[in-house]
Amino acid sequence: MIKVAFFSVKPYDEDIFNAHINSANSKDTERGLSRDKLQASYFTYPLNEHTAISCQGFDAVCVFVNDEVNKATLTTLAKLGIKHVALRCAGFNNVDVKAAKTLAIAVTRVPAYSPETVAEHTLALMLTLNRKTHKAYNRVKEGNFSLDGLMGFTLHNKTVGIIGSGKIGQAVIRILTGFGCNILCYDPAPCQKLIDLGVRYTTLEDLFVSSQIVSLHCPLTHATEHIINAKSLALMPKGVMLINTSRGGLVDDKAVIHALKQGHLGYLGLDVYERESELFFSDHSQDIIQDDTFQRLLTFPNVLVTGHQGFFTHEALNEIANTTLKNIHSCANGCLKTTGENWVR
Template sequence: MKKKIAFFSTQDYDRHVFDAALKSSVSNQTKDMDITYFEHTLCASTAPLCQGFDVVVAFVNDDLNAKTIEILASCKVKHIALRCAGFNNVDISAAEAANIRVSRVPAYSPETVAEHTIALILTLNRNTHKAYNRVREGNFQLNGLMGFTLHNKTVGIVGTGKIGKAVIRILRGFGCKVLCCDPFEDETVKDLGASYVDIETLFSESTIISLHCPLTEDSNHMINEASLQKMQDGVMLINTSRGGLVDDTALINGLKRRKIGYLGLDVYERESELFFTDRSHEIIQDDNFQRLITFPNVLVTGHQGFFTAEALNEIAHVTLDNIINGNNTVVLD
């Protein structure tokens, strides 16, 4: 019997990568997969479409709250296969109560996100995006393009998982001093030449702060008015993890009073209403997002840190393996 799979928040590249992964799989069980791709997100209003499906494949902006999961359970769905690492958009307790297994892709090409993090740092610092536009217009002035040398600068890394460690390796190559904060210290991080400190020390001593931690109740809005006050004036803040780690109202205030000198975001707290869709002909209703992108020292990318051929290929194969073998199941602590 074929296993019916509903695939949500689908883009053309998702179809291409997953279809290729199915064709290249050596497992006979992939031949018994019947995938239906849906372009729209999975939420309570679209969950009834899952009637008759065994598995739903979801992404970061799908809303798998208790109501959505209740409907999935009534549709006889047995497995939510996340094709991402984070699972803060899933009510895990509700899924457990409904006897729906939840799996994820806990680690995929950490260098992919790490390299995007460095790209944000370098672009903000050296103003290459502004220089590109100037030169195309025949303007070769350097006024307003001055950056700073990364060598010998102190960078704070919040979260030293696989991505955090990949960022540290690159920064150490630039000759940066790296301070880290994580509830679980990793000896291999120390071997790279980084030092663990408390969060207050990291905030106060870092010229650049980059976030690489999961979104939990404890980490929600960890960057707020109070934490910004502890940072150096003109600090560079980078977030390629989860939008909810930062309070965007506090960011705006920090930018206005020049506490934040540079801001690079690949994620946004309410990105599910914006990202992965062409909204160039719409009037965006999120006032905070609109205000953020008016600042000349702010660079926002639309959650593309994961977006390389290598990472997508790995995500596809791990997701399919999770469906077949039940790997990487999320469990309650």
């Protein structure tokens, strides 16, 4: 029996994972397979250095984007005999990978769970901000059919700068190509398929200078932290649209607020936020939110924020569960190499 502690669990997580676990265990029994069955325990609270002690008696832990898997957390996990941290997400910036390697704890992730899911949410933010459908909806509900203040622009022939051309970035590019956009891209590892599609790779500075829309699809690393800052925003044309469905730490909030106040940044769409762990995935409608920066962002009429829901579709959740459980079984059976790019080295 493989015992796994799941952290930061919501009801939909438990439903999806239970369905996959029960199905797999049942099929193994029917086929007479001797593969170890998986036993899951679900915790609604996050994993961090203070809660890691609750992992006593488990073989592995499964965590999400806002769990704090730092050196202190990993040290406690190692003392408790945990051999595997399974991320049920693509990013791993919340894990001290170097410490995990030193402590002989394997780290896996889900690098490609329906990239179209996040790509489509990216386009939803772009189109909603541009055509102001959220405002139009509220107006019509109130019997107001005035078009004043709802003017948008045509995406066709606009230049869109994509930072990061991994699977999600590629999916966004394919959709925008269908809209007739001109695509600029920045990535240390250019993709030949995109080049063949007509995408032009360029420098980061040229991308900022030339793009009417900038969309972020890169991981959060030391090199990309606050890649959107006062300097990069100043390079962008007045009225530029900025979209971030990747990681909150890519954006310097104070610089963005200044650009919004100056009228330089024309539109801002966020599905992630640098300090989202204190807010997202919970109902704070009856609370006084203490994050003044976040509250200031919400005061701008040209800012649209969603609570890290870009991944939230049936298809993506099922793929996340399927890949995560495969990673757990592979690690438990000493077959880490079979997880390929899922294994964070």
